[in-house]
Amino acid sequence: MSRYDVVVVGAGVFGLATAYYIxxxxxxxxxxxxxxxxxxxQGNSAKSAGAFRNIFASETxxxxxxxxxxxxxxxxxxxxxxxxxxxxxxxxxLTETGYRNQKxxxxxxxxxxxxxxxxxxEDLHKRMPDLADFEKGDEEAELMGLEPVxxxxxxxxxxxxxxxxxxxxxxxxxxxxxxxxxxxxxxKRLVLKPxxxxxxxxxxxxxxxxxxxxxxxxxxxxxxxxxxVVAVGAWANTLLNPIGLDAFMRPKKRQIFILKDPKLRNxxxxxxxxxxxxxxxxxxxxxxxxxxxxxxxxxxxVGCADNIGRAFELEDDPQPELSYYTGNLYYELxxxxxxxxxxxxxxxxxxxxxxxxxxxxxxxxxxxNMIYVGAGSGSGVMxxxxxxRIAAALYSGEKEAILYGGxxxxxxxxxxxxxxxxxxxxxx
Amino acid sequence: MSRYDVVVVGAGVFGLATAYYIxxxxxxxxxxxxxxxxxxxQGNSAKSAGAFRNIFASETxxxxxxxxxxxxxxxxxxxxxxxxxxxxxxxxxLTETGYRNQKxxxxxxxxxxxxxxxxxxEDLHKRMPDLADFEKGDEEAELMGLEPVxxxxxxxxxxxxxxxxxxxxxxxxxxxxxxxxxxxxxxKRLVLKPxxxxxxxxxxxxxxxxxxxxxxxxxxxxxxxxxxVVAVGAWANTLLNPIGLDAFMRPKKRQIFILKDPKLRNxxxxxxxxxxxxxxxxxxxxxxxxxxxxxxxxxxxVGCADNIGRAFELEDDPQPELSYYTGNLYYELxxxxxxxxxxxxxxxxxxxxxxxxxxxxxxxxxxxNMIYVGAGSGSGVMxxxxxxRIAAALYSGEKEAILYGGxxxxxxxxxxxxxxxxxxxxxx
Numbered sequence: 066m067s068r069y070d071v072v073v074v075g076a077g078v079f080g081l082a083t084a085y086y087i088x089x090x091x092x093x094x095x096x097x098x099x100x101x102x103x104x105x106x107q108g109n110s111a112k113s114a115g116a117f118r119n120i121f122a123s124e125t126x127x128x129x130x131x132x133x134x135x136x137x138x139x140x141x142x143x144x145x146x147x148x149x150x151x152x153x154x155x156x157x158x159l160t161e162t163g164y165r166n167q168k169x170x171x172x173x174x175x176x177x178x179x180x181x182x183x184x185x186x187e188d189l190h191k192r193m194p195d196l197a198d199f200e201k202g203d204e205e206a207e208l209m210g211l212e213p214v215x216x217x218x219x220x221x222x223x224x225x226x227x228x229x230x231x232x233x234x235x236x237x238x239x240x241x242x243x244x245x246x247x248x249x250x251x252x253k254r255l256v257l258k259p260x261x262x263x264x265x266x267x268x269x270x271x272x273x274x275x276x277x278x279x280x281x282x283x284x285x286x287x288x289x290x291x292x293x294v295v296a297v298g299a300w301a302n303t304l305l306n307p308i309g310l311d312a313f314m315r316p317k318k319r320q321i322f323i324l325k326d327p328k329l330r331n332x333x334x335x336x337x338x339x340x341x342x343x344x345x346x347x348x349x350x351x352x353x354x355x356x357x358x359x360x361x362x363x364x365x366x367v368g369c370a371d372n373i374g375r376a377f378e379l380e381d382d383p384q385p386e387l388s389y390y391t392g393n394l395y396y397e398l399x400x401x402x403x404x405x406x407x408x409x410x411x412x413x414x415x416x417x418x419x420x421x422x423x424x425x426x427x428x429x430x431x432x433x434n435m436i437y438v439g440a441g442s443g444s445g446v447m448x449x450x451x452x453x454r455i456a457a458a459l460y461s462g463e464k465e466a467i468l469y470g471g472x473x474x475x476x477x478x479x480x481x482x483x484x485x486x487x488x489x490x491x492x493x
Numbered sequence: 494m495s496r497y498d499v500v501v502v503g504a505g506v507f508g509l510a511t512a513y514y515i516x517x518x519x520x521x522x523x524x525x526x527x528x529x530x531x532x533x534x535q536g537n538s539a540k541s542a543g544a545f546r547n548i549f550a551s552e553t554x555x556x557x558x559x560x561x562x563x564x565x566x567x568x569x570x571x572x573x574x575x576x577x578x579x580x581x582x583x584x585x586x587l588t589e590t591g592y593r594n595q596k597x598x599x600x601x602x603x604x605x606x607x608x609x610x611x612x613x614x615e616d617l618h619k620r621m622p623d624l625a626d627f628e629k630g631d632e633e634a635e636l637m638g639l640e641p642v643x644x645x646x647x648x649x650x651x652x653x654x655x656x657x658x659x660x661x662x663x664x665x666x667x668x669x670x671x672x673x674x675x676x677x678x679x680x681k682r683l684v685l686k687p688x689x690x691x692x693x694x695x696x697x698x699x700x701x702x703x704x705x706x707x708x709x710x711x712x713x714x715x716x717x718x719x720x721x722v723v724a725v726g727a728w729a730n731t732l733l734n735p736i737g738l739d740a741f742m743r744p745k746k747r748q749i750f751i752l753k754d755p756k757l758r759n760x761x762x763x764x765x766x767x768x769x770x771x772x773x774x775x776x777x778x779x780x781x782x783x784x785x786x787x788x789x790x791x792x793x794x795v796g797c798a799d800n801i802g803r804a805f806e807l808e809d810d811p812q813p814e815l816s817y818y819t820g821n822l823y824y825e826l827x828x829x830x831x832x833x834x835x836x837x838x839x840x841x842x843x844x845x846x847x848x849x850x851x852x853x854x855x856x857x858x859x860x861x862n863m864i865y866v867g868a869g870s871g872s873g874v875m876x877x878x879x880x881x882r883i884a885a886a887l888y889s890g891e892k893e894a895i896l897y898g899g900x901x902x903x904x905x906x907x908x909x910x911x912x913x914x915x916x917x918x919x920x921x
Contacts, residue, residue, distance in 0.1 A: 210689060210702055257802055261638060265820070271780035271799040272825040274638055306743070306805040311850040315739055352699035371699040373861050374685055377734040392693070397700040422739040423851065423909065433801050481851065486914045 069095045071460070072280055072290040074252045074304065076100035077110040078228070078446050079438045080296035081235035082453025087294075087460050088242045096244050097290075099282070101251035106232030109298050110446065112416020114321055114368055116346050116357055117447035118155045118223035119179060122170040122491040125426050125478060127177065129448035132468035134222055136450040137231070139469065146234050149227030151360045154338055154345035155220040158189075158196070158401070160212035163350050170491055171218060180221035189217040193344070195332040195404045211351060211400055219338060219345060225357060228446055235453075251283040255293060255435065257308050276434035277308070292460060296438040298445070299379060299417040305437065313428050313481070314419040314440035315377035320385045322394075322410035324356075325364040332404050333358055333365060349401055354394050367410070369394050370418075370443060377420070385413035418443040425489035429455050430480040436460060442489075455479065497523045499888070500708055500718040502680045502732065504528035505538040506656070506874050507866045508724035509663035510881025515722075515888050516670045524672050525716070527708070529679035534660030537726050538874060540844020542749055542796055544774050544785055545875035546583045546651035547607060550598040550919040553854050553906060555605065557876035560896035562650055564878040565659070567897065574662050577655030579788045582766055582773035583648040586617075586624070586829070588640035591778050598919055599646060608649035617645040621772070623760040623832045639779060639828055647766060647773060653785060656874055663881075679711040683721065683863065685736050704862035705736070720888060724866040726873070727807060727845040733865070741856050741909070742847040742868035743805035750818040750838035752784075753792040760832050761786055761793060782825050795838075797822050798846075798871060805848070813841035846871040853917035857883050858908040864888060870917075883907065 070091070073084045076098050084098045102108060119131040141148045159167065174181060190196055199206055199213050206212070236246060259273035269275035279289035295304055301312035335344040344365075346357035353370035367390065390410055398405045421428065421440035428440045429452060438456045441448065451468050458466035458476050465473045478485035498519070501512045504526050512526045530536060547559040569576045587595065602609065618624055627634055627641050634640070664674060687701035697703035707717035723732055729740035763772040772793075774785035781798035795818065818838055826833045849856065849868035856868045857880060866884045869876065879896050886894035886904050893901045906913035 208689065208691065209700065211700065261636065263636065265824075267816070267820060269802055270821045270824065271782060271797050271802070272637065272639065272777075273780075275801050302805075309745070309799070309801045309803045309805060311743055311805060313851070315734070317737070349700075352701075354699060369699050371737070373703050373737045374697055374699070375737045377730075377737060377739060388695070392695060393698045396693075396698065423741065 067288050069097050069288065069290040071096040071292050071294060072288050073098040073294040073296060074280060075108070075296035075298065076102070076105045076232070076236070076246055076248070077108050077296065077298055078106060078232055078235070078449035079298070079441065079452055080294070081105060081232055081239060082449045083294055083296055083438055083456040084244055085235045085239040086453045086457035088239055088244045090457055090461060092242060097288070098239070098244065098246045099250045099252055099280070099288070100246070100248050103248050105236045105246070106228060108300070109416040109419070110228055110232055112319070112414060113228050113446045114357065114366060115228045115446065116223070116225050118220055120155060120174060120181065120220035120223060120491060121489060122173065123426060123487040123489045125485060125487055126444070126448070126489050127179070128468065128472060128474060129427070129451040130444065131222070132470050132472060133448050133450040136469035137226060140234060146230070148230050148234065149361070150224065151341055152222065152224040152339060153341055153343050153358055153360065155223035156338065156345040156347045157218045158214045158347060158350055159216045159218060160350045161215045162212065164216050167491070182219050182221070184217040184219070186215050189214065192337045193335055195402050197401055197403055206400060209396065209400060211397065214350060214401065223346065225346070225360065231446070252280045252304065253283050254281050255295070255304055255308050256281055256287060257433070278434070292434060292436060294436045294438065294456065298439060298441065299419045301419065301437065301439045303379070310432055312437065312439055313423070314421050314442070316379040316417045317375055317377055317420045318380065318383045318415060318417055319370065319443070320368060320389055320413060320415045322367045322385070322390045323359070323364050323412040324367060324405070324408050325362070325411050326408045328404050328406070328408055329365055330363070332402060333363060349397055351397060354397050356398070367394060367398065380417065383415040383417055385415040387413065419445070424487060426479060426487065427452055428479055428481065429459060429476070430482070431459055495714070495716050497525050497716065497718040499524040499720045499722060500716050501526040501722040501724060502708060503536070503724040503726065504530070504533045504660070504664070504674055504676070505536050505724065505726055506534060506660055506663070506877035507726070507869065507880055508722070509533060509660055509667060510877045511722055511724055511866050511884040512672055513663045513667040514881045514885035516667055516672045518885055518889060520670060526667070526672065526674045527678045527680055527710070527716070528674070528676050531676050533664045533674070534656060536728070537844040537847070538656055538660055540747070540842060541656050541874045542785065542794060543656045543874065544651070544653050546648050548583060548602060548609070548648040548651060548919060549917060550601065551854060551915040551917045553913060553915055554872070554876070554917050555607070556896065556900060556902060557855070557879040558872065559650070560898050560900060561876050561878040564897035565654060568662060574658070576658050576662065577789070578652065579769055580650065580652040580767060581769055581771050581786055581788065583651035584766065584773040584775045585646045586642045586775060586778055587644045587646060588778045589643045590640065592644050595919070610647050610649070612645040612647070614643050617642070620765045621763055623830050625829055625831055634828060637824065637828065639825065642778060642829065651774065653774070653788065659874070680708045680732065681711050682709050683723070683732055683736050684709055684715060685861070706862070720862060720864060722864045722866065722884065726867060726869065727847045729847065729865065729867045731807070738860055740865065740867055741851070742849050742870070744807045744845045745803055745805055745848045746808065746811045746843060746845055747798065747871070748796060748813045748817055748841060748843045750795045750813070751787070751792050751840040752795060752836050753790070753839050754836040756832050756834070756836055757793055758791070760830060761791060777825055777829055779825060782822050784826070795822060795826065808845065811843040811845055813843040815841065847873070852915065854907060854915065855880055856907055856909065857887060857904070858910070859887055
């Protein structure tokens with residue numbers, strides 16, 4: 066049995082960022098991060114599409130992402146840690162209907178001062194000659210339920226980063242301060258204790274005050290701590306549900322297909338969207354299909370944030386399915402970008418979103434002495450720095466966290482009990 | 494393959510009330526209710542504690558329950574169907590701290606015009622001589638973390654009913670109008686179809702518009718309908734999650750222990766709380782432990798709505814555990830009511846709440862052509878009539894439902910997307 070001030074379960078982006086900020090503010094505290102994998106971010110952090118954006122409809126998601134992106138730029142630009150950042154932008158391809166539906170959100174973001182620009186149809190085709198030009202009434206497109214792209218909207222403070230480098234950055238900073246990380250250590254359960262033990266069987270009994278006193282690992286070790294932080298992403302319900310708590314998220318499988326082919330070179334090398342001269346992260350009009358440039362590899366990553374039809378289920382090691390690309394995403398891709406015709410993925414991988422299906426905003430709250438940081442909802446990487454700071458503020462009993470850049474954030478806004486009510490409508 | 498206007502999955506209180514009101518407003522519609530059990534309400538409706546109250550902190554829960562209780566009274570009093578109603582009241586036993594915490598909620602309810610009365614300590618002990626009279630500082634109580642009861646608050650429009658008779662009432666009325674009910678028919682999955690089929694494998698593909706077209710039973714039958722209603726309580730995620738939808742609830746086991754003993758007769762026969770001369774449904778100060786009179790049996794039912802420590806998990810046939818009574822609830826019961834000493838349950842049963850762990854308010858919403866009625870959160874029976882009317886209004890495309898008694902209710906208030914934001918703090 067060992068004893069710490071804080072045990073953090075999970076060495077993904079949330080767990081490591083949280084451990085780092087708690088340690089930074091409490092340098093004398095003994096803090097340990099436990100993770101079932103062999104290295105940092107090997108759960109779903111590493112399986113992320115590795116992209117970031119500050120284009121969100123909700124003020125909360127905007128603040129979390131915007132400040133985290135500023136921190137990324139600071140780490141790479143000022144602290145000299147190469148995170149593989151590229152501000153290539155996000156480009157939404159919008160049909161007439163799609164534009165109408167999102168128009169209000171775009172105006173809201175403009176009023177917020179978010180950097181973005183809109184391309185009318187003709188301009189867009191000039192910048193992106195590979196985009197198919199079909200008309201309303203095109204028979205095949207109509208049969209597929211697809212409409213022509215009428216506009217593009219590009220978010221500029223958006224791009225890609227190397228998530229592996231990001232988690233290693235937080236891990237290194239945490240360790241530099243004296244933090245411990247134990248890998249290959251699966252936490253099996255949270256240990257619930259009564260505040261006053263009576264020596265009766267099955268304590269805590271219903272009428273006793275109970276709290277999370279520590280964790281038990283798969284090797285049967287018990288690790289006790291004054292505070293337990295749970296940051297295990299898609300696995301959160303396996304720890305919270307057995308003690309009667311809800312992680313307010315559902316796991317949903319996500320896949321990335323990597324394509325590299327001379328036929329795609331022209332699309333990849335779109336000139337006028339960013340200084341790298343690459344195509345932005347591009348979202349197709351329907352079903353959440355997207356591609357993004359892997360800037361240093363001259364490759365395109367294709368993915369999809371499908372919704373209805375894709376099960377909520379937890380898989381320990383989700384596998385990509387080639388047929389999901391070739392017999393599904395492919396049809397829409399080729400309709401809008403004929404250059405994808407007959408191009409096969411050279412590689413693929415799968416991971417899982419920890420999706421908050423209610424408001425698509427993450428959760429940080431404390432219950433029974435446990436702090437939960439989760440429900441990243443597919444945009445956890447790009448919010449990790451803000452969430453780490455908020456969880457650390459909660460740990461210290463502060464009502465407000467100070468995000469990178471100095472903006473304050475009310476900690477309870479992303480709790481359960483005093484949640485600020487907003488809904489994120491801008492989901493990919 | 495068969496085809497209906499509406500398929501309702503689940504013949505519990507929600508499914509039958511919904512089927513009845515849809516049929517009532519659409520007398521020519523062909524409507525079928527499917528259920529895996531052999532009769533109405535055999536899932537968790539029958540496992541309910543069979544109690545009702547209009548004491549809720551949230552306006553929404555109050556309206557749902559209050560109008561449903563009025564309907565119960567109407568059915569028994571005017572329509573002549575004996576539902577086994579007894580308005581014996583609910584009695585909250587409050588410590589100084591408990592009273593302070595709920596004081597604001599009680600004032601709110603008084604302003605709402607809810608019938609209730611408060612008993613000061615001395616008065617309460619006169620009415621309930623079996624209530625132990627210990628002082629602050631009592632060593633055993635302090636060790637257990639229990640404080641003396643200082644006040645009682647009784648809700649008067651609260652009591653018990655026979656849930657079996659209630660579900661049979663809705664079933665009979667539905668059948669009288671020509672509705673069909675098929676028992677022993679387990680629905681295995683919801684059938685998702687693209688709005689325009691292309692004959693490709695694995696449709697609907699991500700870029701196709703998809704809708705729930707019907708259901709498939711365990712016997713492999715497909716039943717198609719213009720609208721599918723899912724009202725399967727604790728099992729809702731097994732149908733919704735595979736198609737990527739969330740039922741916004743988690744199952745939590747609940748148990749009832751039945752006690753009948755000469756030692757309890759005096760407690761049971763409390764004279765001055767109601768016209769039946771029985772003890773009210775009584776909630777102990779801590780941990781959600783309660784007992785209620787089974788009026789016609791001279792028995793007491795003991796239960797507990799425990800929270801932390803009780804797992805969220807779905808069991809197909811949850812079993813009661815005697816040790817949960819004897820080695821857990823018993824200690825608090827005996828501390829406050831020594832007459833329970835050495836009394837053993839003569840019977841017991843278990844069921845499950847479908848708990849909305851966020852706001853403890855039920856859900857009615859439509860998504861992909863499926864109407865979901867669920868997340869009763871342990872107070873589904875006492876809200877079933879209102880929820881049936883709201884689901885029927887949603888089916889008819891009405892923005893407002895008319896509850897029993899004439900009060901209108903905005904249908905979207907209990908949806909996902911336009912949910913009225915409230916939080917129920919008055920949970921048992």
